Amino acid sequence: MELFWEYAKAFLVGGVICAIGQVLIDYTKLTPARILVIYVVTGVILGGLGLYQPLVDWAGGGASIPLTGWGNTIAKGTREAVAEKGIFGALSGGLTGSAAGVAAAIFFGFLIAVAFKPKNKED
Amino acid sequence: METVTNRAYAEMVKKASPPSNSARNIPLAFLIGGAICTLGHAFIKLYTSRGVPEETAFPAASVTLVFLSALFTGLNIYDKLAKYGGAGTLVPITGFANAITAPALEFKTEGYVMGLGAKMFIIAGPVIVYGISAGVAYGIIIYLFRLY
Amino acid sequence: MATNIGQYTLRLDQSPSIIGSAAIGGKKEAEGPIGRMFDIVNNDALFGQKTWELAESEMQHQAAQKVLDKCNLAPGDIQYLFAGDLLNQLVASHYGLRELGIPFFGLYGACSTMAESLILSSMLVEGGLAKKVMAITSSHFCSAERQFRFPLEYGGQRTPTSQWTATAAGACIVAECSQPPYVRAVTVGCIEDKDVKDLNNMGAAMAPAACTTIKRYFQDTLTGPDNYDLILTGDLGQVGSDLLIQLLQREGYDIKKKHADCGLILYDQRTQDVHAGGSGCGCAAAVLCSYIIPAIKEGKIKDMLFIATGALMSPVSVQQGQSIPCIAHLLHLSSTPNPKPQGGNL
Numbered sequence: 265m266e267l268f269w270e271y272a273k274a275f276l277v278g279g280v281i282c283a284i285g286q287v288l289i290d291y292t293k294l295t296p297a298r299i300l301v302i303y304v305v306t307g308v309i310l311g312g313l314g315l316y317q318p319l320v321d322w323a324g325g326g327a328s329i330p331l332t333g334w335g336n337t338i339a340k341g342t343r344e345a346v347a348e349k350g351i352f353g354a355l356s357g358g359l360t361g362s363a364a365g366v367a368a369a370i371f372f373g374f375l376i377a378v379a380f381k382p383k384n385k386e387d
Numbered sequence: 388m389e390t391v392t393n394r395a396y397a398e399m400v401k402k403a404s405p406p407s408n409s410a411r412n413i414p415l416a417f418l419i420g421g422a423i424c425t426l427g428h429a430f431i432k433l434y435t436s437r438g439v440p441e442e443t444a445f446p447a448a449s450v451t452l453v454f455l456s457a458l459f460t461g462l463n464i465y466d467k468l469a470k471y472g473g474a475g476t477l478v479p480i481t482g483f484a485n486a487i488t489a490p491a492l493e494f495k496t497e498g499y500v501m502g503l504g505a506k507m508f509i510i511a512g513p514v515i516v517y518g519i520s521a522g523v524a525y526g527i528i529i530y531l532f533r534l535y
Numbered sequence: 536m537a538t539n540i541g542q543y544t545l546r547l548d549q550s551p552s553i554i555g556s557a558a559i560g561g562k563k564e565a566e567g568p569i570g571r572m573f574d575i576v577n578n579d580a581l582f583g584q585k586t587w588e589l590a591e592s593e594m595q596h597q598a599a600q601k602v603l604d605k606c607n608l609a610p611g612d613i614q615y616l617f618a619g620d621l622l623n624q625l626v627a628s629h630y631g632l633r634e635l636g637i638p639f640f641g642l643y644g645a646c647s648t649m650a651e652s653l654i655l656s657s658m659l660v661e662g663g664l665a666k667k668v669m670a671i672t673s674s675h676f677c678s679a680e681r682q683f684r685f686p687l688e689y690g691g692q693r694t695p696t697s698q699w700t701a702t703a704a705g706a707c708i709v710a711e712c713s714q715p716p717y718v719r720a721v722t723v724g725c726i727e728d729k730d731v732k733d734l735n736n737m738g739a740a741m742a743p744a745a746c747t748t749i750k751r752y753f754q755d756t757l758t759g760p761d762n763y764d765l766i767l768t769g770d771l772g773q774v775g776s777d778l779l780i781q782l783l784q785r786e787g788y789d790i791k792k793k794h795a796d797c798g799l800i801l802y803d804q805r806t807q808d809v810h811a812g813g814s815g816c817g818c819a820a821a822v823l824c825s826y827i828i829p830a831i832k833e834g835k836i837k838d839m840l841f842i843a844t845g846a847l848m849s850p851v852s853v854q855q856g857q858s859i860p861c862i863a864h865l866l867h868l869s870s871t872p873n874p875k876p877q878g879g880n881l
Contacts, residue, residue, distance in 0.1 A: 278424020
């Protein structure tokens with residue numbers, strides 16, 4: 265039962281974060297790229313204010329998988345790096361914190377692009 | 388077409404254009420987005436159960452989803468899912484991976500350097516630019532005000 | 536010789552003939568309501584080529600070859616060629632038609648190019664400047680999508696007002712008055728901009744241009760919707776068609792019963808998931824060349840107006856926040872030529 269609740273929380277929080285994005289798509293003129301930018305910057309701000317980490321602790325993947333979670337890791341990495349290295353950490357922390365996701369997207373994107381052929385949309 | 392002003396015409400356009408089907412789109416975004424996040428959570432659980440520490444399990448789960456998204460993009464499955472998922476496939480990190488992989492694959496015909504390499508970032512580039520810039524700004528603020 | 540009637544309309548007294556036409560479509564187009572009328576259908580969206588741009592070029596090449604074959608002509612029999620497509624620097628036309636060796640004019644009229652090229656071809660023939668002229672246009676879903684919108688593999692939702700760029704091409708040969716369909720009059724459109732900025736609502740952007748051109752034609756020729764069997768627009772789609780009917784209603788013309796749109800003919804809106812309908816140069820071209828021209832030839836359509844509309848923005852201008860300038864060109868096509876002027880008085 266406890267396991268069920270854990271997954272239910274992830275599903276619920278992740279779903280709500282995505283549903284908000286759909287509201288932005290349907291009711292504003294925001295393009296997908298702008299929405300992604302808004303999400304990541306919101307994640308940095310909420311993470312910076314210390315408001316996002318509790319959500320990650322509560323909902324796990326439901327909060328860490330959306331791009332706001334990625335913004336949160338940027339803020340987290342920056343904070344830790346500034347504490348450790350001072351002002352230089354402001355530059356190095358963000359990428360360090362989010363490095364795995366970016367590097368994975370670039371590398372797997374590269375691999376797949378090399379391996380596959382562009383195809384027509386079937387419908 | 389001098390008889391209709393631009394403003395009056397904008398009103399006519401609004402009336403003639405069918406709105407997005409939000410009653411369908413929003414629940415679908417919730418379901419598909421929620422499902423992707425739950426899958427991510429399952430990977431977190433899987434990795435921690437194998438003894439991976441939490442601070443590694445979270446990014447490892449994200450990386451796993453990024454890989455699956457890139458693969459499904461290559462197989463032309465992700466864009467079909469996105470037709471229904473909308474923001475549910477856009478907002479999770481899988482949407483970011485799709486936004487990187489799709490132009491890389493599509494613009495391969497313009498070469499591996501200026502096509503695949505450069506155009507990889509035409510959609511997702513701004514996310515990196517503004518995410519990192521916001522992080523640096525945040526770092527400078529907390530450094531100046533000693534908030535760390 | 537041609538006669539100016541009113542301010543904008545040119546009556547082609549010699550009534551040049553469209554002596555042949557050919558249409559090519561992709562898989563989705565072939566599955567549509569008029570799919571079986573295409574001369575060539577290719578289920579491979581790449582048309583055996585390496586890139587989408589070359590695929591579109593190949594489509595134009597095949598359309599040109601097919602119309603020549605159907606008319607039993609060689610490229611050397613054609614004196615001029617007017618061609619265009621949606622791609623930057625008209626690469627589909629330039630690469631597809633480079634081997635033909637026909638004196639060439641490249642046109643950019645976006646989706647209005649079929650009407651634009653037919654008008655210029657007809658004018659040359661009417662003026663006695665050429666015996667046979669070819670007009671050809673194409674569009675390809677994949678090449679247009681990657682130039683104007685997103686990569687094909689990118690997951691995005693299309694809005695209900697968006698239209699589907701047709702993978703299709705059409706070619707016509709215009710010659711001296713000999714057989715139906717005859718081009719009896721043409722009205723060249725002016726650029727019109729009603730400040731529509733939504734790239735996903737092209738029909739709405741283009742409808743005012745169509746309204747102006749049609750109104751000017753009616754005023755110049757002292758005719759109205761009742762004088763025609765069909766008023767066919769290029770690719771206004773569902774939204775643009777509704778708006779055009781409303782706009783012309785305000786001007787005092789009720790075209791509702793006579794109007795049809797190529798974007799709504801090419802695809803089945805209910806089953807083919809094209810949202811507001813088809814679009815692209817190839818949409819109007821393929822519908823005209825496969826379905827309409829034979830119908831006029833057989834006398835099923837006697838008098839009709841063909842109005843192809845085009846949206847003249849570029850991705851750059853739209854990103855810079857500019858609205859979408861549009862244009863509409865009109866041809867009066869008929870199963871009978873203009874009556875010969877008698878005794879020199881008109």
